[in-house]
Amino acid sequence: MSLLDELLSKRRSIRKYKADIPPAEWIEKMIQCAAKAPSPSNSQPVRFIRIDSDKPRDSLSRAMADGHQKLLCAWEKSRSPKRLRNRINAYRRFSEFMFTAPVLFAVGTIVDFDGFSKKLFEAKLIEQDSRGDIDMDITTGLALKGFILKGEELGMGSCILTAPLVFIPNAEEILEIKEIRIKCFITTGFPDEIPPPIDKKKTAEIYRKI
């Protein structure tokens, strides 16, 4: 097995971390690997914002509690099945650990990116800029992959989170970030768990020729 195969196979999302804070240089190495990702016209729009101090972490935590309550109230008034309420509570649990992780980042892309389809839309050559957000999402994913794999090589685990953004739709406002649209959070640190094995699809299940 090549080193890359090994890193890819053993990588799992890690939600429990040792208390030790990883060295700053290691985090910078992970960011450097993220920076090497492909991007539309080499625009490199992805930004990593490390959320270290108590103030923004506490503000996000309060906003998550409020968002959770609002969703439960909306559920109460709706005729939705009970399992949806269980799901809301489960996703809250799958969001909370970000506040105790040794390293927490908000990851996003710059808002003033002038992509190909945006330019065509502005010139009224197409009806909508339907590709811009998708390109930013793809680019964020590619940057995250570099970040995560470098972390794996260094012995660090990580977990991407988007559920918190359902509870906190105004995360940019809370973090006072104007120029970046937050796409996800990512936690990282030294793993303090070995997640149980899970199935991944076989090649034939995700690959076909037409």
Ligand SMILES: Cc1cc2nc3c(=O)[nH]c(=O)nc-3n(C[C@H](O)[C@H](O)[C@H](O)COP(=O)(O)O)c2cc1C
């Ligand atoms: C876009 C995206 C959003 C995710 N959001 C969350 C999340 O909010 N909370 C969480 O605990 N895990 C989250 N995950 C991690 C997935 O649950 C995890 O990747 C999946 O269960 C497969 O497990 P593995 O990463 O260990 O292979 C997210 C992953 C991705 C790619």
